Amino acid sequence: MDAQKIIFLFILLVPLSSATSVVDFCVADFNYPDGPAGYACRNPANLTADDFVYSGLGVAGNTSNIFNASAFLAVDITFPALNGLGLSMARLDFGVGGVIPIHAHRVSEVILVIEGTIIAGFIGSNNTPYYKTLNKGDIMIFPQSLLHFQVNVGDLPALAFVSLNSASPGFQTTSFALGANDLPTDIIQKITLLDAAQIRQLKTVFGGTN
Amino acid sequence: MDAQKIIFLFILLVPLSSATSVVDFCVADFNYPDGPAGYACRNPANLTADDFVYSGLGVAGNTSNIFNASAFLAVDITFPALNGLGLSMARLDFGVGGVIPIHAHRVSEVILVIEGTIIAGFIGSNNTPYYKTLNKGDIMIFPQSLLHFQVNVGDLPALAFVSLNSASPGFQTTSFALGANDLPTDIIQKITLLDAAQIRQLKTVFGGTN
Amino acid sequence: MDAQKIIFLFILLVPLSSATSVVDFCVADFNYPDGPAGYACRNPANLTADDFVYSGLGVAGNTSNIFNASAFLAVDITFPALNGLGLSMARLDFGVGGVIPIHAHRVSEVILVIEGTIIAGFIGSNNTPYYKTLNKGDIMIFPQSLLHFQVNVGDLPALAFVSLNSASPGFQTTSFALGANDLPTDIIQKITLLDAAQIRQLKTVFGGTN
Amino acid sequence: MDAQKIIFLFILLVPLSSATSVVDFCVADFNYPDGPAGYACRNPANLTADDFVYSGLGVAGNTSNIFNASAFLAVDITFPALNGLGLSMARLDFGVGGVIPIHAHRVSEVILVIEGTIIAGFIGSNNTPYYKTLNKGDIMIFPQSLLHFQVNVGDLPALAFVSLNSASPGFQTTSFALGANDLPTDIIQKITLLDAAQIRQLKTVFGGTN
Amino acid sequence: MDAQKIIFLFILLVPLSSATSVVDFCVADFNYPDGPAGYACRNPANLTADDFVYSGLGVAGNTSNIFNASAFLAVDITFPALNGLGLSMARLDFGVGGVIPIHAHRVSEVILVIEGTIIAGFIGSNNTPYYKTLNKGDIMIFPQSLLHFQVNVGDLPALAFVSLNSASPGFQTTSFALGANDLPTDIIQKITLLDAAQIRQLKTVFGGTN
Amino acid sequence: MDAQKIIFLFILLVPLSSATSVVDFCVADFNYPDGPAGYACRNPANLTADDFVYSGLGVAGNTSNIFNASAFLAVDITFPALNGLGLSMARLDFGVGGVIPIHAHRVSEVILVIEGTIIAGFIGSNNTPYYKTLNKGDIMIFPQSLLHFQVNVGDLPALAFVSLNSASPGFQTTSFALGANDLPTDIIQKITLLDAAQIRQLKTVFGGTN
Structure with missing residues (x-):
């Protein structure tokens, strides 16, 4: 040469x-x-x-909370290499009976069950629920913006990972959105048809006022 | 020539x-x-x-329902010329005290008030509510996928139009999503922390079972 | 709890x-x-x-100009909350006989007539015109990048609002593009086949030189 | 193995x-x-x-027309392999004094001069013209949706190729859009401020009526 | 009610x-x-x-092949609910010393290690390699279109899952692309600078001719 | 007026x-x-x-290198007006027998032959090669992310231009990616099945170590 x-x-x-x-x-x-x-x-x-490797999802989350579950995110602000590449992940730890409460985000999500048995589901915009028991190795797709949830229905803790097609997927949990702020109870009542007592209870649980 | x-x-x-x-x-x-x-x-x-003109939004909606309000959509299936062009509209009619219940969709929305006085708002994914009284001529933006609502707080009926940046924006109303189907009450309870009695009441109002 | x-x-x-x-x-x-x-x-x-509310479209535009019409924009630089959300709006006021001259922009637009009777139309890229008389409540879609226009053909002023699927839609008005600058008349003549006298007249009206 | x-x-x-x-x-x-x-x-x-090769651009276009120029397109319907891949091309042949009249399309375009000397330009949405003499080997970018043109200003025929970032870029030529159809002269007059005589002349040249 | x-x-x-x-x-x-x-x-x-659940990734892949590894895909044609939602997954099983050979695809990928110890890496377009040993729970991002690979460097089999932001990500493995077809050896030689003997060996391994 | x-x-x-x-x-x-x-x-x-014109592609590239060819790019960093507009170009000069080695990039590319006779081709993700002899005026499309190449098979130098639908298309040449860095030979061997001697030779040619 x-x-x-x-x-x-x-x-x-x-x-x-x-x-x-x-x-x-x-x-x-x-x-x-x-x-x-x-x-x-x-x-x-x-x-x-x-810079392209993140180890934060290798650690079991603390599930000692009201939902007996935790979600730990690998998104742009925790794993900056994801920025601009259209992907993020989260680790879901479920105690026995643990629940990821119903929530939605801008982008689609796929869940992969690593340990345990969970019920996972989403609700279509015509209000049809699609839910099923998932076992180890199963994956399920939750289409963008639709409400979805996971519940550990096995006798043991469960572990799952989710992937989402944005580095910054957003994350809005319904009960938090209603209960963890100072939106007046009478407005919440009108826009949800929930009872005032129920709303006040959510506010107590999630730290809201008014 | x-x-x-x-x-x-x-x-x-x-x-x-x-x-x-x-x-x-x-x-x-x-x-x-x-x-x-x-x-x-x-x-x-x-x-x-x-084919490029639609007159369906010129007719006042029937607000004789539990929310004293109506939403009429100009989307791809009602106005096929919108297909592929990334826009749709809806007409919102509010009786006195009328409410568009809290809901979300895949895309962003801008509301324009034509008559009356409404409170409109949305909730961020960190649970911060952003809401304000809107008068004739005001516009407000609701970012994609975030829960939002409108309430007629004036003494008269109100009229507004919304535009969305998809010909098929989706539309998921929280209380309908929880109450208008057969998703078991015990699951709803776990994923929302609502009381069973409250959930059964929503199911009665919205036609759900289980 | x-x-x-x-x-x-x-x-x-x-x-x-x-x-x-x-x-x-x-x-x-x-x-x-x-x-x-x-x-x-x-x-x-x-x-x-x-920050998410804009009142600028609530004010009637000044139509005392050569077109007896005005367009007032709610776009990213006037309403910064639109940034990144893919939507903008404009208010169109028409005096009697008022005209929004033929123009185009990068994105699609839907018009909603609030008061009056206008002729609105667009021209396809095979030169087919699609135009129709619109009344209160009618909407019409103008596909992205195609030339379109509106003319008040009623006996009274007219009012319309348009929505566009970009926070910064661009806006190129044909006669301004030809007449409001110093592009030499002989070039304009060659690229349009307009007469030199006509071009000079456009330049006089719109403030161009050369 | x-x-x-x-x-x-x-x-x-x-x-x-x-x-x-x-x-x-x-x-x-x-x-x-x-x-x-x-x-x-x-x-x-x-x-x-x-299926992935197209030879149609290798043939000189017939420039015996009113503009002394021709544009031959390699787009999805002539070269089907482009479908879905976001690219197309065109060959521009210019006789002496040949002109590609002012036009616009949905997507951006880059021109490459192979032979001759042309003036090429575009007009911004604030009506600023950007035009320059291009020689062999020069490239120029025309941003999406903006009016642009090319004029052969050399003593010999010219040849150029353009690339566009869509397999179906659209193509709206201003004078054709105004003159090659039956849009009534009085409407064109109002939306352009051109004189009626000028409009009728365009209609004669481009085959329009009314 | x-x-x-x-x-x-x-x-x-x-x-x-x-x-x-x-x-x-x-x-x-x-x-x-x-x-x-x-x-x-x-x-x-x-x-x-x-329709929204897929169990195909729950089964260990057969690694009895030349690479001691297997990749099993959940993409649109195997899991049709992914269509249009911009996500897919794959299960990677590695025998001891198993290798996912160097390959690329249109979209970005994130890998999650479930069992074992692997070296994973990608090569930037300026030829810089980024590679690192990954353990259980680690994730790594491979930016779109860049060559990347994984090698089991532990003493035991390894298991990983990858997520990609397309329902149909494509998948081009370099050595297969060169060796598993009838592209003439002399052309391959010129476009790679590999020796003819090496190319013929690749063709023998991967089933190519010429 | x-x-x-x-x-x-x-x-x-x-x-x-x-x-x-x-x-x-x-x-x-x-x-x-x-x-x-x-x-x-x-x-x-x-x-x-x-600012919108670039003359860098008008100059013949220096082909005195191991491939007897050169590629000169008009991309965002050399021609800043391309930024955000989704297009770039490159000039390819081929000496007799010149070769653009096999490479890939994120976006699709169309090649236009101006002088000479080349063989151009790409390899599908199922390893099918699509290659053909191209003459003056021919264009060929290379779909995004797929490996492709060009070889001058004529008796004279050849000239071609390519267009790509990104202002920053990326560019990964296979042999450089393997040989122009310090990725250890034993890893390259495992992920390509190339012989160690062949890899060391590539490293010598392209300046890699290890």
Whole structure:
């Protein structure tokens, strides 16, 4: 091989490489504000393999809460390499009887059961519920924006992982949305037809006022 | 002008025109099933201006229902010219005290108040409520997938129109999603922390069972 | 309820909430330059319901101009909460005989007539015109990028609102594009086949030179 | 190598391959109607390399028309392999003094000059014109939806190719849109401020009526 | 509650529900050809929860092949509910020393290690490799279109799952692409700089000719 | 014409124009970091036609390298006006026998042959090769993410231009990806089944180590 030729080749390719390496990925730089498409990109020259690996989902969540369950997220702000790449994950730990309460988000989600037996389901916009018992190795798809939930119905703790097609999927839990704020009880009553006593109870549980 | 030249020009442009006229718009052809991007397109040669106009929103909705309100939609299946163009509308009529109950959909929505005084609001995914009294001419934006609602707080009926950036925006109303189906009460209880009596009441109101 | 458990739950949810609240919406921060997907986001902690409401469309436009009409826009730079959410609106006021001249923009538009009688139309890319008289309550869709127009043909002023599926839809009015600049008359003549005298007249009306 | 192992490997990969080969590309099948995202896909098993090559742009266009120019398109309906892949091309031939009249389309375009000297330009939505003389090897970008044009200003014929980021870019030429149809002259007058005589002349040139 | 009012309400909501239920999800109907956005949708009235659950990833793959590994896909053609929802998954089983050979696909991928210790990595477009040892619970992101690989470096079999943000992600394995077809050896030699003997060996292993 | 009326008209249109001119285009401002959707926009007030024209593709590339070919890119970092507009181009010069080695990128590409005779081809994800001899004026489409190549098979130098539907398409050349870095030879061996000697040779040619 002619070293001289190879040098020419590399000169040729240098601008090409720098042009494109930036956009292979866009690890979030939190020195700038977020934008509609995500965060600005860190300089790729300062990145290593460690930036593309996240170990936070390897740790069991603390399920000592009212739902006997926990959700731990790998999203852009916890795992910045996801920024701009359209994917995130979460680890779901369920104590016995544990529940991920009914919630929705902007994007679709697929759940994978690793341990245990859960009932998982979603509700269509015509109010049809689709729910089923899932065992180890089963996956289920929850279409974007539809309310969905998971309940551990086995005798043992359960473990599942979910993947979502956004680095920042959003996450709105219905009972929290109603009970964890100061939206006046009479408005909540009108927009839900729940009883005032029930609403006040939700507010007590979730820390809301009014 | 040289007619001969013009003829050449038209010959030139005929394939061009037919190539592109199809994709200017894609009025839904319901002879084929829906797809992820919407319905197949009707042959543009059979379309007239009438296909691009819809008068269904000009009629006041019947508000004689439990919410004293009505929502009438101009979406792809009622106004097929919207197919593939990323827009839809709805007319909201409110009787005195009328309410559009809390709901969400895949896409963002902007509301325009034409008559009356309403409180409109949405709840962020960190449970912060953003709500305000709107008067004639005010607009408010409801970001995609977040729970939102409107309540007529004036002394007279109110009228508003909303626009959404999809021809098929979806529409999931929380209390209907919980009460208008056969999802077992004990599951609903676990995933909402509502009382069983409250859930049974919602099921009675909205026609659900179990 | 066990307060201890609730505390654990809230600890669990804090990172989740902060992760997602940013991206529920992205109210434009004009301290940074625009980008291909819109402006950077203001810190959501500093936002209130007021940021999501705009009253500018409630005021009748001044139609004392050559077209006896006005268009007032609620777009990202006038209503920053629209940034990143894919929607904008405009109020169209028409004096008697008022006209919104033929124009186009990147995105689709739906018009809603509130008062009066107008002729609205668009021209397909194969040059077919689709136009029709619209009355109160009628809506019409104008597909993206196609030339369209509205003319008040009633005996009274007219009022309409349009919605567009971008927070920054662009807006190119044909006669302004030809007449309101210094593009040389001989070039305009060649690219339009208009007469030089006609072009000079457009330039006089719209303030162009050359 | 162990043939047995290889057989296992192939069994493993057969479903994988068939799963993905369909969606590598989607050569248009005109037996089904178009849809918002393009045409249905032909069975890849029936495709050969010939389906991915198009020779139609190798032939000089006939410029014997009123504009002394021609545009020949490689778009989805002439080159079906483009379907779904977001690209198209056109060949522009210019006689001496030839002109591609002012026009716009939904998507962005880049022009590459192969022979000759042309003036190319576009007009921003604030009516600013951006135009420049281009020589062999120059490229210029025309942003989506903005009016643009090309004029051969050299002493010889010119040749250029354009690329657009849609398989079906649309194409609306201003003077054709006004003159090549039966839109009434008085409406055109109002929406353009052109004189009636000028409009009638355009209609004569482009074959319109009324 | 007034039953009469509820009836009105339901009449109101019936068209709404049918409008939107179709587009909550779009389970693939293989009676129609694929399109650029995916398959046509099955009638939602015929769907049950079973359609949204897939158990194929619960079964260990057969790793008795040359790579001592297997990849089993849950994509649109094996799990039709994924159609149009932008997500798919795969199960990766590794025997001791098992390898998922270097490959790429159109979309981004996140891997989750369930058992064992693997080295996973990708190569940027400036040829920088990013690779690291992953243990149980670790996740790593592979940006779209970049070459990536996994190698079991532990003493035991390993298990991992990957998620991708398309229902039909594509999958091109470099050595298969070069060796499993009849592309002439001399062409492969020129476009890779591999030796002819090496290429013939790949063709022998992967079943190619020429 | 009534100057007074025109003044009113211009007052009306000033905010409109400033609103939309920003987003007609977004010439990259390299004072800010890249983001997932591209670079921030320069102030349009400082731009001229020169910013939208690039002459770098008019110069023949230096083909004195191991592949007897060169690729010169017009992408966002070399031609900043492309930023956000979804298009880029490259000029390919081939000496006699010149080769663009097998590579892939995130987006689709169309090639146009200007001079000479080349064999161009791509390999589907089921390993089917699609290749053909192309002559002057021929175009060929290479679907996104699939490996493709070009070889000059004529007796003279060849020239081609390619267009891609991203301003930053990425570019990963297989042999460089394997040989131009320090990825250990034993890992490369496992993930490609290439012989160690072959890999060491690639590393020598492309400057890799290990």
